[in-house]
Amino acid sequence: xxxxxxxxxxxxxxxxxxxxxxxxxxxxxxxxxxxxxxxxxxxxxxxxxxxxxxxxxxxxxxxxxxxxxxxxxxxxxxxxxxxxxxxxxxxxxxxxxxxxxxxxxxxxxxxxxxxxxxxxxxxxxxxxxxxxxxxxxxxxxxxxxxxxxxxxxxxxxxxxxxxxxxxxxxxxxxxxxxxxxxxxxxxxxxxxxxxxxxxxxxxxxxxxxxxxxxxxxxxxxxxxxxxxxxxxxxxxxxxxxxxxxxxxxxxxxxxxxxxxxxxxxxxxxxxxxxxxxxxxxxxxxxxxxxxxxxxxxxxxxxxxxxxxxxxxxxxxxxxxxxxxxxxxxxxxxxxxxxxxxxxxxxxxxxxxxxxxxxxxxxxxxxxxxxxxxxxxxxxxxxxxxxxxxxxxxxxxxxxxxxxxxxxxxxxxxxxxxxxxxxxxxxxx
Amino acid sequence: xxxxxxxxxxxxxxxxxxxxxxxxxxxxxxxxxxxxxxxxxxxxxxxxxxxxxxxxxxxxxxxxxxxxxxxxxxxxxxxxxxxxxxxxxxxxxxxxxxxxxxxxxxxxxxxxxxxxxxxxxxxxxxxxxxxxxxxxxxxxxxxxxxxxxxxxxxxxxxxxxxxxxxxxxxxxxxxxxxxxxxxxxxxxxxxxxxxxxxx
Numbered sequence: 001x002x003x004x005x006x007x008x009x010x011x012x013x014x015x016x017x018x019x020x021x022x023x024x025x026x027x028x029x030x031x032x033x034x035x036x037x038x039x040x041x042x043x044x045x046x047x048x049x050x051x052x053x054x055x056x057x058x059x060x061x062x063x064x065x066x067x068x069x070x071x072x073x074x075x076x077x078x079x080x081x082x083x084x085x086x087x088x089x090x091x092x093x094x095x096x097x098x099x100x101x102x103x104x105x106x107x108x109x110x111x112x113x114x115x116x117x118x119x120x121x122x123x124x125x126x127x128x129x130x131x132x133x134x135x136x137x138x139x140x141x142x143x144x145x146x147x148x149x150x151x152x153x154x155x156x157x158x159x160x161x162x163x164x165x166x167x168x169x170x171x172x173x174x175x176x177x178x179x180x181x182x183x184x185x186x187x188x189x190x191x192x193x194x195x196x197x198x199x200x201x202x203x204x205x206x207x208x209x210x211x212x213x214x215x216x217x218x219x220x221x222x223x224x225x226x227x228x229x230x231x232x233x234x235x236x237x238x239x240x241x242x243x244x245x246x247x248x249x250x251x252x253x254x255x256x257x258x259x260x261x262x263x264x265x266x267x268x269x270x271x272x273x274x275x276x277x278x279x280x281x282x283x284x285x286x287x288x289x290x291x292x293x294x295x296x297x298x299x300x301x302x303x304x305x306x307x308x309x310x311x312x313x314x315x316x317x318x319x320x321x322x323x324x325x326x327x328x329x330x331x332x333x334x335x336x337x338x339x340x341x342x343x344x345x346x347x348x349x350x351x352x353x354x355x356x357x358x359x360x361x362x363x364x365x366x367x368x369x370x371x372x373x374x375x376x377x378x379x380x381x382x383x384x385x386x387x388x389x390x391x392x393x394x395x396x397x398x399x400x401x402x403x404x405x406x407x408x409x410x411x412x413x414x415x416x417x418x419x420x421x422x423x424x425x426x427x428x
Numbered sequence: 429x430x431x432x433x434x435x436x437x438x439x440x441x442x443x444x445x446x447x448x449x450x451x452x453x454x455x456x457x458x459x460x461x462x463x464x465x466x467x468x469x470x471x472x473x474x475x476x477x478x479x480x481x482x483x484x485x486x487x488x489x490x491x492x493x494x495x496x497x498x499x500x501x502x503x504x505x506x507x508x509x510x511x512x513x514x515x516x517x518x519x520x521x522x523x524x525x526x527x528x529x530x531x532x533x534x535x536x537x538x539x540x541x542x543x544x545x546x547x548x549x550x551x552x553x554x555x556x557x558x559x560x561x562x563x564x565x566x567x568x569x570x571x572x573x574x575x576x577x578x579x580x581x582x583x584x585x586x587x588x589x590x591x592x593x594x595x596x597x598x599x600x601x602x603x604x605x606x607x608x609x610x611x612x613x614x615x616x617x618x619x620x621x622x623x624x625x626x627x
Contacts (some may be wrong), residue, residue, distance in 0.1 A: 074447075084549035107611070117447070124495045125552050126564040161443060165454055165493035168550070182450035182485075184492035200447055243555035250556045285512070285551070320442040328621050332511040335550045341492075396570045 002262065004229065007213045011097045015133055019139040022100040028145060030216030034108045034161065035153045037219075041113035046215070048223035050235035055080055055171075055208030056284070056313045058234075065113050067195035068203045076204045077115045078180065079106050079212055081122040081129075082164055085284035086335055087198040087315030090239035091209035093251045095122075095129040098213075099136035105212030107157060108219060113205055116156045121176050124165040133161055168339035171205040172387050176340070176385040186343045187387035210239060210314075230256030234300040238314050242268050245275065245320035255298050261295040264318060275320040279403070283304035285311025285332045286392030288399035289325070309399070324419035325404040326411055329397040330358035337392035347390030350381040354397065361408060364416030371408045375401060379383045431474050435463045441468075441479045449479045457496055464595045466497035496623035502537035503588040507562050509547040513555035522559045522571050523548060527578055534562075544586045564589045 010016055010025040024027070034042055047062030068075060068428030079102070095102055103119075110118045122130050124200035137159055140146050148156050162180060169175045170185040177199045198204025214236055218226045220360060227235045230311040234256040240263055243249045264270065264280065271277050279289045282299075288309040290297070297307045304311045319328060337351040353376050360366045378394035383392050400406060410418050431439075439456040440599055443449035456479065460471040464486055476483040490496050508526065510519045530545050537544040554560040557569025561579070570581055 083553055084551065087513050089553040089555055092553045123553070124493070125562070125565075132586050159588060162451075163458060165457070166495035179454070181448065182453035184489055212482060239494050241555060243558060249558070254553040291470065314511075317516070317555070319516060322514065327515065328512045331510065331515050335511055338550055 003252065003267065004237045005202075005253050006217055006229070007094065007210070007239065008097070008251075008253045011292075014096050015138065017096075017100070019100060019136070019143060022098065026220070027100055027216075028104055030219040031104050031107045031145065034111055034215075034219050035151060037115055040110050042108070042219070042395055044090070045223045046112070046218060047273065049218045049226040050223075050233070050300060051214055051218065051226065053208055054210035054238060054285075054314065056085070056310075058311065059207040061207065061211055064195065064207075064264065065205055066145065067108075067193065068113055068205065069196055072116065073201050074117065074202055075113055076113045076175075076199045076202055077110045077118040078176065078204060078206045079109075079118065080118045080171065080173065080176060080200060080206050080208045081120050081126070081133075082176060083126075083209070083313070084123055084171050085286065085313045085315065086332065087241060087281070087284045087317045088313045089243075090251055090314055091242045092126055092129055092215055092369060093239070094209055095126070096132055099132040100140065101128075101213050101216065102133065103140055103145075105138050105215040105377065106159060107150075108207070108215040109207055109212050110157050111155060114207075118157065118159045119180060119199075120159065120161045121163065121170070121180055122163055124163055124169075130161065130163055134219065137161060155169055155235065155291075163348035167341075168335075169341045169387075169389055172389060175387065176206065177204065178417060183328075186339070186341050187389075189386075209312075216231075217255065222409040231298065231300045231303070233302050238299065240314050240316050242300060242316045242318065244273050244322070246270065246318045247272050253332065256300045257298040257303070259296050259298055259361065260290075260316070262301060263316060264295070268316075268318065271290075271318065271320050273320070275322065276309055277318065278321045278323050279319045279325065281309070281317040281319070281396065283310045284315040286310075286388075286395055287312045287315075287336055288395050289403060291403060292411065325400045325407050326361050326419055327356070327419070329400045329415060330355070330362060333393060334397050336389065340393075344390065346381045346394065347385040347387075350377050350385075350390065351393050353377055354393070358397075361411045362417050362420075364411070364414070366408075366412050368412055371401060371405065371413070374398075416418050429470060431460060431466060431471055432463055435459050436474070439475060443479050449483070450469075450481060452479060453486055454493070457486070457493075459488050461496060466500055470566070494580060501546070502541050504543050504564055504583045504585075504586070506543055507546045507549040509550065509552050509554070509558070509560055509562075511551040513551070514558040514560060517558040518571075519548075519559040522561070522576065525573050526561075526607050528575055529576065540584065542556075543580065568607060 014136050015021045051061045052058040164170050167185045169177045172187050172261050174188040175185045192213050194204040230236050237253050237255050239251050239253050252267050277292050281289050282304050290309050294307050297303050301311045333354045337355040340347045340351050342348045378398045382391045382394045439460050442452040442455045456475045461467050461571045472486040508523050519613050532545050534547045554567050554569050559571045560569045
């Protein structure tokens with residue numbers, strides 16, 4: 001198991017974002033082949049492939065499609081391109097380099113679930129990616145891949161590209177649907193799940209950009225072929241977004257199950273400035289911190305979960321020995337405070353309270369009981385929030401307290417951050 | 429200031445595309461901001477009329493999303509990400525450097541009206557090129573003090589993006605991949621758009 005370019009295999013091709021070039025690399029042959037199949041056979045194929053959603057939760061894609069109630073139409077597909085998890089920048093890369101691959105995946109998913117109108121909800125900040133998709137949709141429409149009676153097969157499909165306007169919460173699927181309906185992006189209660197009652201109250205599937213990008217390859221090569229890649233419970237590859245203190249940050253597509261060590265040390269070139277690794281964080285801002293002793297864990301949903309964190313949306317944030325773990329946790333807590341939609345009290349008030357306490361730690365004003373207070377607040381947010389945003393705001397800081405409690409104590413005893421170099425000094 | 433006729437037409441067209449005209453609220457706000465640089469109360473009332481919805485609903489939506497501006501700014505809008513992945517690679521130092529070079533605090537505009545140093549910001553999805561800033565709607569990655577100087581110098585000369593003629597732009601460097609990385613390529617001419625903002 002190692003580097004395994006699947007979605008990114010043609011990314012070195014010049015002008016891949018153009019339809020003619022994409023077609024030359026085999027583009028849209030997956031969609032053409034899918035149109036020759038019965039939609040139910042496609043759903044079965046994706047179930048058998050073992051493809052799990054790449055947006056964060058890792059839910060089996062075919063099963064998600066299978067939850068749509070029979071005979072209820074219209075149905076909608078929403079492609080989640082609202083990538084906003086700190087540390088993640090894979091969907092941006094996929095949309096920028098090969099927008100047609102995203103679109104082809106959407107067309108296959110739409111056909112499989114019997115949807116005639118699909119949406120792409122893209123975060124407002126991704127303007128060049130928006131432009132790339134807009135152009136791809138126009139090209140595909142002119143070429144007859146979308147519109148009425150696609151390729152003469154009697155199937156109608158249209159795609160609306162919908163641009164968000166700056167709200168992390170809209171990456172949560174029910175908040176995304178609320179936002180797509182024109183409202184403030186607040187989450188809804190589940191159940192009913194979107195598969196039953198989603199966009200405009202109709203059955204809806206929400207799939208991540210990277211998830212749909214896998215579909216053309218599954219259709220062309222078969223479910224067994226895909227299932228053989230990766231691990232038994234995590235088939236395929238994933239794009240890992242490596243950032244922080246590594247020599248070569250960037251996106252790396254790895255076969256599932258490859259040891260984390262290979263990603264960081266071999267492909268990322270190891271920790272920068274010849275420093276030692278202190279900690280790393282898979283998954284994104286929400287996920288728990290892991291330590292050098294976890295380097296041999298495989299890049300896989302279940303393996304990372306077993307190690308005490310989550311693979312989430314495929315981030316890999318690397319932290320060297322000079323990192324102040326309290327400050328790292330503070331950044332994430334402040335992020336969640338800023339992005340809390342305000343709908344439920346545990347998240348709205350709790351993230352605010354945690355952020356205040358973290359500021360006090362960095363400013364040297366924290367008191368001995370404040371470490372346990374943070375844990376207590378975290379305990380009272382997690383599982384008591386309306387949506388996963390609140391829960392997730394507590395996971396990283398609580399894991400940091402678990403592994404680096406002494407750093408919090410030093411912030412108290414030294415009345416400030418022991419790691420901080422003066423900013424003025426740094427830029428002088 | 430009333431919306432231009434072409435913007436009003438665009439909003440009506442948008443409303444017709446969606447199964448519900450309410451879904452056109454965010455696209456309509458983008459259209460208004462694109463034309464006028466920010467979203468005025470008058471524009472929100474007009475959007476409400478075109479979509480056949482109460483004005484309160486338009487404002488409720490507009491006020492939720494951080495990218496809609498409610499007041500005019502300088503010609504260019506600048507934000508810097510300070511979330512953890514950027515912090516690890518020196519974002520705080522870049523913020524301090526930018527403030528020193530511009531001589532303004534967050535939320536202020538330079539005296540020549542060229543640059544609004546809007547604020548620090550949360551993750552924009554450029555962690556592989558950290559530290560990063562966003563200028564108008566484009567990412568500037570792998571920041572150094574020298575790069576910031578060059579960007580400032582450029583912005584002091586350049587017109588506002590929505591006033592500029594479309595011209596080819598060079599995309600941000602492609603992220604590192606195991607596959608051979610192709611050289612930076614020229615992107616198609618950027619459509620002039622309004623400035624972005626985050627609180």
